[in-house]
Structure formats: structure tokens, C-alpha cells
Amino acid sequence: MTEHRIFKLPFASLYPAYLNKAERKGRTQAEVDSIICWLTGYDSAGLAQQLSAQTDIAGFFAQAPLFQPNAALIKGVVCGVRVEEVADPLTRKIRYLDKLIDELAKGKSMDKILRKAP
Template sequence: MPEHKIFAMPFAKVYPMYVQKAERKNRTKDEVDEVICWLTGYDAAGLQQQIEQQNDFKTFFAQAPALHPNSALIKGVVCGVRVEEVEDPLMQKIRYLDKLVDELAKGKAIEKILRT
């Protein structure tokens, strides 16, 4: 089965959409960065480097320092699909990220988004 198109899409192409979605709901770019860094283990410089290098999602997650151990606590529906039931590990990580940005845009407290 061929890989999904999003795996080869540059993360830098989707990142501004995450920020726009959050900003439309009065959240900030810094908050978007915080949830991305929480999930992936990147620091701010590492995240910026991934954006500048135009790495695709596959590379972005492959080079991520460490997926947060509490990422398994991310539950819910994104695009009609339950994130906890996604079988492909890379697609699940992408859906986790989508879910975190959705929660941010919906006004959820950052402490709850980060599962603390």
C-alpha cells in the first residue's frame, strides 16, 4: 500500500496553518510551539531548524528527540477518526499533533492539553 501523501508533505508547509488556527481563537504561536515541543521533545531551536530545513512529516517525527510518554493519553476524534485507534504509528503521531492544536484552538487550558 502506498504511503499517505501527508508523510511526504513538508512540516513547514502545515505549521503556519496550525498557528493560524490557534491565532483565530486568540491563542499564540508560542502556545502552538509549546504543544509541538511537548509532544515531540524538540526545543525551540530544534523546532525552528525542522521548519527551516523543510523536512517532511516522516523526517520531522523520525528526528524528534522523544515522543512524550503521556502522548498515549491523547484521546478523541480528528477528521472523524479516533486518534487512539489509528494503526499506522506515523499517522497516529500526526493525528496527536492535530488533536493538540484542535484542543488549543478550542480554548482548553494548556495544562490539560499537556496532560499534566
């Protein structure tokens, strides 16, 4: 099976799209970073290092210190596809992040986005 070309795209080139989507809806870079760090286990310094190193998306997720164990709680549709039904593990991780950023842009509270108990 051939690898999808998005896997080789630098995460740093995708990051501004996430920021723009959130900021257009009045959300902040800190919230976007918080979501990325929650999902991947990176701290702020680790995220900054990955962005400056131009790590590709496959490497970004492969090097993630601790992928969120509660990620399976992320459900919904992104681009017409249910994220929980995506077969490829890397594509599913990308879609999880897409879904979280969508929720942020739609105004959900950070507690709900990060799947925290009330």
C-alpha cells in the same frame, strides 16, 4: 502498502495551518510551539531548524528527540476518526498533534492539553 502523500509534505507547510487555527481563536504562536515541543521533544531551536530545513512530516517525527510518553493519554476524534484507534504509527502521531491543536483552539488550558497533573 503505499505511503500516504502527506508524509512527504514539508512540516513547514503544515505549521502555518496550525498557527492560523490557534491565532484565529486568540491563542499564540508560543502556545503552538510549546505543544509541538512537548509532543516531540524538540526544543525551540530544534523546531526552528526543522522548519527552516523543510523537513518532511515523516522525517520531522522520525527525528523527534523524544516523542512524548504520555501521548497515549490523548484521546478523541479528529476528522471523524478516534486518534487512539489509528493503526499506522506515523498517522497516529500526526493525529495526536492535530488533536492538541484542536484543543488549544477550543480554549482548553495548557495544563490540560499537555496532560499535566492538577
